[in-house]
Each structure stands twice: as structure tokens, then as C-alpha cells.
Amino acid sequence: MSAELLRSADDKIIHNAYRKLLRTIKNPIEAADRRMIREAYELAVEAHRPQRRKSGEPYILHPLAVATICTEEIGLGPTAVVAALLHDVVEDTPITIEQVRDRFGTRVAQMVNGLTKLDSAYNAESAQAENFKKVLGTLVEDVRVVLIKMADRLHNMRTLGAMARQKQLKIAAETSYIYAPLAHRLGLYAMKTEFLDLCMKITEPESYHDIARKLADTKRERNRYINEFIKPLTPFLNDLGFPYKIYGRPKSIYSIWNKIQTKRVPFEEIYDLFAVRIVVDVPSEREKLACWQVYSIVTGVHTPLPERLKDWITVPKSNGYESLHTTVIGPQGKFVEVQIRSNRMDEIAERGFAAHWKYKGVNNQPDVFEQWLDSVREIMEDPTSNAVEFLDNFKDNNLFHEEIFVYTPKGELKILPEGATALDFAFSIHTDLGYRCTAVKVNNKLVPMGHKLNNGDQVQIIINKNQKPSEDWLKMVVTGKARSKIRSAVKEERRNLGEYGRETLMRKLSKFKLELTDEIADRLYRHFGYGSYVDLYYALYTEELTVERIFKEFMVEGNTLVEIPVRVEDNQLPPGRSVERKKDMSKARLSINGEPAERYSYTMATCCNPVQGDNIFAYITANATLKIHRTTCPNATNLMANYGYRIQKAEWVHTPGTTFVADLKITGIDDGPGVIERLTHAISSMLNLNIRTFSIAGDQGYFEGRVSLVVQNTDQLHIAMRRLEELPNVSTVERLM
Ligand code: MN
DSSP: OOHHHHHHHHHHHHHHHHHHHHHHOOSOOOHHHHHHHHHHHHHHHHHHTTOBOTTSSBTTHHHHHHHHHHHHTSOOOHHHHHHHHTTTHHHHSSOOHHHHHHHHHHHHHHHHHHHSOOOTTSOGGGHHHHHHHHHHHHHHHOHHHHHHHHHHHHHHHHTGGGSOHHHHHHHHHHIIIIIHHHHHHTTOHHHHHHHHHHHHHHHSHHHHHHHHHHHHHTHHHHHHHHHHHHGGGHHHHHHTOSOEEEEEEEOOHHHHHHHHHHHTOOGGGOOOSEEEEEEEOOOGGGHHHHHHHHHHHHHHHSEEOGGGOEETTTSOOTTSOOOEEEEEEOGGGOEEEEEEEEHHHHHHHHHTHHHHHHTTTGGGOOOHHHHHHHHHHHHHHOTTOOHHHHHHHHHHHHTSOOEEEEEOTTOOEEEEETTOBHHHHHHHHOHHHHHTEEEEEETTEEEOTTOBOOTTOBEEEEEOTTOOOOGGGGGGOOSHHHHHHHHHHHHHHHHHHHHHHHHHHHHHHHHTTOOOOHHHHHHHHHHTTOSSHHHHHHHHHHTSSOHHHHHHHEEEETTEEEEOOOOOOGGGOOOOHHHHHHHHSOOOOEEETTEEGGGSOEEEOTTTOOOTTSOEEEEEOTTSOEEEEETTOHHHHHHHHHOGGGEEEEEEOOOTTOOEEEEEEEEEEOOSTHHHHHHHHIIIIISOOEEEEEEEEEETTEEEEEEEEEESSHHHHHHHHHHHHHSTTEEEEEEOO
16 A cells, blocks of 8 residues: 555544544533544644554554543543543653643643653652552542543553563553552442453463353353343332343453462352342432342342342442342352342442542432542652552552441441451541550450451540550551551651661761762662661661671772672572572473573572463562562562563473472361371372472361472462362362462
């Protein structure tokens, strides 16, 4: 094709995408908005004209798709569409934020600014975390910015195919680390599910396609069952006298895989591959009653499991989710989850935040989002938290958890994440109450500060003005707020005490006519493995590190200190775990970045012990060696999300006869001295595998064993785990990460 033809073909595709975008805007658009959208579109088309995506498409199709997701899947309005269309122009084209402000006003300019990545030079060490912090900063100002950011990420995830493998892994890690939990927190369930599915498609492609195929194969059978389940309900539902929808919804591939992993059952044995949903169409003042009527019909026909009733209608989740869930026993004795909700609740469940605003004020629900935004604001404003720590805090405790409801002595309701402790409660009321907390009464009984709260508890905090938080407190809390407050108090204390350590060092250096420069401090803390100057000075204060030791390993050269080179004899290597492993095991063949791994210095990560067949990647550690992690390793996600630029591609080169160590935890019922024999016998003779270490501990009729097995690949490992599980008395077998 000639350049001209190509361009006109592109123009057609682009114009169609634009028309599609306009069609997805449901509500009538005012003329002024329409003009603004048109203008943003034209500006973006021109600005991105020379760019193409990795897939070869014109770049502008990306902002158009993002804008379409904003309208179609999140339900955002014209201003958000304009910002979505312009979201990459400042970052990727000569257009400046001032030009955007001149043409589209301050609001749009602020949104586009929020969507523009920070200068990567800003903080190379944790650019991703800094970016996320910036995004959250805009969240508390204008939640639409975060919603557009999520749409941006969703489109990038949907079109990742053209990227290099390690880039895919990095983006998938960020997505499962940050965006999926955030989608959950914002009530965007459909988006969260898609994020996790797309991540799995990248990190576990074989399992993903395997489950997808099996789901397709069993679809007909499943539909037949759903019809059988629904049929006896319909006459009763029809009698209710209001419109409703009832249908079966397949569960996501990720959630099925998750179940296969955690329960260690094959696909064929997973019963809840779907849920039945009943959505009633009634005015908002009648919706609660209608939902309970439906509940009563369902449980009248199919026997419910009472402990599985979840009522998020009376008190919604703090991300706005409202629904009634129950599990009943359907035909053939199978468990079926049933979800009952109104149209309004359904829209909130699917579209989350944006839909929530639309219905704001309905039913006088307390504004749970506002409460949550307040807590985000508070974490944001903490000046002592660095970006990575901030992200950790935020992610761990604010996003995925289920919730409990507890009360102040005055009967005020507080929502906390499941697992929250009495001390968390104190911090959730007021920082000072947390700092001064000395004792706690739950339902009028004294309990330890780390006492786990239950739904409905009434909690009273007893304070003492001389109380001071210590590092141990971190073990007694789970919420981000409490953790970051305790950390900053502890840090403050360390910083103060560290001043003494710093002075000691300065005194010593001055004897050599040296000043304590950043360069010296930097070298020292890195050399001795501390996280920062503060930690270095504090270690000097506590004498964990001494000045004498520093001068054993460093010497003065010019106006600075340099490391004294150490000569390591082969036979002087410290006896480490990995060394011991290397000795008696043939090393598996790996390739790193397509080259034989022998060219690099690498070790297997001990957090996840990869074995041949696992999906893996290489990570460049701080001292420039490589560590091989599994793509599913929980640490790895963190590493990839925060330090994506350190990720390298690693693959197994198939070589028979190589071996690995995999650690298993086995639990079961201890019926006397035969247990160990049976297990070791099963492993060594039945499975013909070698055991490296084996320890077992029993308590009140239960045992817990830890076995390190030498295996050749994941297939062999999985067979071994299945066989062990089939042994009488064994209840669970899991692989330790
Ligand atoms: Mn983008």
C-alpha cells in the first residue's frame, strides 16, 4: 500500500473508533460538551499522528479506547472523556499542560496532569510507587482521575500481546499488585476480575488456557444444571408481581485457578464454577423487602447453609457493594451460591464508584466512600512514609480485605478490615489514642492490645499519657493507618537516638581530617547492609555496628573512605544454604535473556524455591547478582511492581537428570508412631524421591511436617503432592513459598 492509502485506511479506523465512543455515551450530550469532546479528539489525533503502538496500530486508538472504557464500562461523563482522550498528549507529544489549560480549562488540565507520569528521573529507585502515590493524591481531589488511570491500564493489559515477555511480566505484576486491589476497593468488580484474569494469562499461560478450554467444554452441561436449579423457583418469583432477572454467571478463570491451587483439587472436582444471580427491578424504597422476599423463596425451595448467608444490604461493604449472598444445596446435592440484589445494587456492583455517585443519598446510607477517602488522605499526609512503604501499607491493608463492624462505647459504628485488632481500633479513632493506648476492654473485658476484634464488639480504649509506641507494636496491627503511624513514631525515635551514633562517627572521622559526607554515609550503609543513613546511625548508637569494625573494612583514601578488598579463598566460603545445595545437586540449565545462565552469577530465591517447569524470571539484586524467582512468588510481585527495570527474562532449558529442592508442608491426624514411617515410605519407595530434610511436630492429635523433596520438575512435584494427599490421615499438602 502507498503511504497515502495507508493513511486513509488509518483515518477510517480512527474515525470509526471515535463514532463508537460517541455512541457509548448514554445520556444526551449538550452541544458545548460535544464540541469539547470533538476538539479534544482532533487535538489528540494531530498530536499522536506520528506515533504507533507496538502492535503497529495508530497510537490514537489507545486514548480512544480508554475514553470508551470510561463511558461504557465505568459510566463516566463528558469531562472524563475529554481528559481520557488527552491523557497521553502531555507525556508523549509536544503539547504542554498550559496549552491544555488554555483550550479546555483548569479542571481538565488538572486531570491530565494527574494522568501524566512523573518524570522518571524523579526517583528511579521506586518510580512506580511514586507514581502511584501521585495517582492517589489525585484520587482524593478528583476520583475520576483514578478511574481514567484504571481504564488506561485495562486497555494496556488487553493489548499486551505485542510486548516483550519481561515487559509483560512487569506490567502484570504492577496490575495485580496495585490496580486489581484498587479496582476492588473502588467497587469495580468487573474490572478487578478482568485484571486478575489478564494477569494470570501472562504469569500462568498454560493453566489459563487449560481452564478456559475446560470451561468451554463443560458449558452445555453447566447450563442444563442452572436451568434445573432455576425451574422450580420461577412460579414463585413470577407471583411476586415485580420484574426480575435470574441467570447463572460463570466464575472467573482466575478465581477457579485460585481454588484449584488452594484446595489442590482438579478442575473436575470444583463445584462452584458459577453463581446464580437474581436481580429485582423495584423502586429504591422497596428494594430491601423485595430482596428478602426472593431470599425466602430461594431458601424455601433449596436448603440453605445458614452460615453462608452474607447480608451486605443492611450494612453495605465500605466500597459501596450491596447484595445478599447465600449458598444453598441444589439438585444432585451440589452447593450453589445465590446472589440477590436490585438493579441499582447491580449497577453499583458492576461499575463501582461512578455508579455510587449517581445514587448518592439513596436510602440514607452513610457515605462509606467519604470515610475511606479520609483514611487515604491521612496516609497520604504522613510526611515520614517513603513511597514504597506507603504503597505497601496502602495495598496490604486498604484494598482486598473483608470488613467487620465494631462499636465505640457510645455506640458509634466503625468499619475495620477483617483481622483488625484493638490497637487498630484505637488508631482508627485518633492517632493520639493509638499512641497512648495501654489497655483495651472489649465487651467490658480486659484484653491484650493485639486482641483480634469480631463483628459486633464494643471496644473501649484505656490510655496513659506516658505511653510510647515501640517496634513490637507493628506485630499487633493490620491497618495501614496504624502501621504507618507506629512506624513514623518509631522512626522518629530512631532518628533522635541515631544522632548520637552519627556524632560518634563524625568524631572518629575528624581524627583523619575527614568530613562525614553523603558519599561516605552512602558507602557505609550499603556496605553493611542497612536500609538508610538513619539505620546506620542507629546501629552505631546501639553498637550493633562499631567504629572499629568500620575501620577494619574501610580505609582512608584522599578525602573519603574506600572498602579494603577482601580475598576469598575457595575453601573459606561461608557455609550457606545455597552453597550446600550446589554441592550435591546437578545444577539445572537456565537461560537468562536468551543466553546460558552460566555467564551470570545467579542463585535460586529461597522464598519460592523454583523448580524446573515453574514460570520464572530473573531479578537483579542490589549487589548486582541475579536471583531466580517464580512468577507467582508473593515477593516477586512486589519486586516486579516496584523495581520493574531490574527484571530479566529467565527460562529453563530442558535437561533431564537435573534436580531441585521443593519444600512441602504436610498436616494431618497423628494416630501414633506410624505417621513418619508412612510418609517417608510413601516418598522414598512409592514415589522414588529423595528427602533432603524432614521434620515433624505433633500437637493434640495433629501433626505438621516439613519435607524438602528433591524433584526434577513441577510435574513430578505435583504427582508427589497428590499421592501424599491421598494417604490416610493426611489432610493438607502445600508447597511452601
Ligand atoms: Mn495511556
